[in-house]
Amino acid sequence: MDKINVIREIRELKTHLSYSKNIGFFFGAGTSCALGIPNVEQLTSGIEAKLTDDFLANFKLVKTDLETIITDRKVNIEDILNQIRRIRELTGETSKVYEGVSGENAKLLDKEICTIIYNIILGKESVADISQTKKFFAWLSLLNRDFSKEVFTTNYDLIIEKSLEASQIPYFDGFVGSFEPFFWQESIDQFVSKNDMTQNWIRLWKIHGSLSWFWKEDKITKSQKIIRIGKIENIKKEDKELVIYPSKEKYDSSKKQPFIAYFDRLKNYLLSGELLFVFTGYSFSDQHINEIIFNCLRQNNRLTVLVFFFQDSEVENLHKQTSSYMNLNVFGPKKAIINGNLGEWEYDSADLKTNENSDSFWNDGKSEFTLGDFNELVNFFITNSGKKEAIESIVK
Structure with missing residues (x-):
């Protein structure tokens, strides 16, 4: 296996961050896991531990059925929710039964699962230390760029929103209004101009839904739309259904719902010209997202993608799919993909210049590259920004 000089690649990374006019980010589950949110x-x-009685029985029926179909990995809650929603669609939410679960019970189970998810995530959020996320967005907001700063995420927790609001950093997520903010498709279809006062706002696109999104039925057309609701004291008393892991069957066919518009935005953004796009905490397990990324890497030779992984197994898996992409660089603890070649990190302190220090990216004791950890990546950005005091001031 090839040897890759980690110090040389870090210098290249610093150059990218310093001179790229347009920079965007993609947050996966690993960024929230780094703050104590469950994966x-x-x-x-x-x-499963919190479900009881009929809820638990129906949950197990769905899970067991899926385990006969999905054999290459463990069945997870996303698979289960998608299957429950298929049952709701197939049965018309009536007493009709599919694999032992009626449509009526599937609807009740869906709402119960989402309620439990809401309580679990909010419980963890309430004790999470969000200082690193606040530092990241303070750093991002201080970047002098001619383009809007865009963050895409599969996470549906509210860590990002809480971090931005705590630091009074303006952001936009495609929703407008104050009573029941609604999704405004036109605001996502267009890129902002240099004269737009919102150009420097953070753009936040939550492509798997959010704990603050709820389905609302239009009583006249009977179609579903999504609204954003603020803090809820008791989720069990909320009659509207939560929008996480959105199911395509619920879309209003006459309009784009947020997730469809966000996927279009991701594609158009990656094809928009010169761009440095950074992935952190994302395992590349969502094929729909991967297809967009790989297609854009092929079509836009001015797109540079950097991926930071927490585990070397993720580096190896991605190499099997991306060995032909010269504009994709992947960083793991002991392995990396540079210019399409999979190699092992090589570190020699003698390669450091007088003013260089490896503490911000290398663990001497473990002989590992550390930036696959979201917390370490944020520290690296801040250390090399030259704006540490200004960032600390915003966070405080």
Whole structure:
């Protein structure tokens, strides 16, 4: 296996960050996990432990059925919710039964699962230390760029929103209004101009839904739309259904719902010209997202993608799919993909210049690259920004 000089690649990374005019980010579950929010596997077991009686019985029926179909990995809560929603669609939410679960019971189970998810995530959020996320967005908001700063995320927790609002950093997520903010498709279809006062606002696109989104039925047309609701004291008393892991069957066919518009935005953004796009905490397990990324890497030779992984197994898996992409660089603890080649990190302190220090990216004791950890990546950005005091001031 090739040897890759980690110090040389860090210098290249610093150059990218310093001179790229347009920079965007994609947050996966790993960024929230770094703050103590449970991942999908932990969430799946946590939900099953809290379900009782008929809810638990129907949950197990759906899960067992899926385990005969999905054999290459563990069935998770996303699979289960998608299947429950298929049952709701197939049965018309009536007494008709599919694999032992009626449409009526599927609807009740869906709402119960989402209620448990809401309570689990909000419980963890209430004790999470969001200082690193606040620092990241303070750093991002201080970047002098001619383009809007866009963050896409599969996370549906409210860590990002809480971090931005705590630091009074303006952001926009595609919803407008104050009583029951509604999704405004036109605001996403267009890119902002240099004269737009909102150009420097953070753009936040939550492509798997959010704990603050709820379905609302239009009583006249009977179609579903999504509204954003603020803090809720008791989710069990909320009659509207939560919008997470959105199911395509609920879309209003006459309008784009947020997730469809966000996927279009991701594609158009990645094809928009010169762009540095950074992935952190994302495992590349969502094929729909991957297809957009790989297609854009092929079509836009001015797009540079950087991926930071927490585990080397993720580096190896991605290499099997992306060895031909020269504009994709992947960083893991001991392995990396540079210019399409999979290699092992090589570190020699003698390569450091007088003013260079490796503490911000290398663990000497473990001989590992550390930026796959979201917390370490944020520290690296701040350390090399030259604006540490200004960032600390915003956070405080």
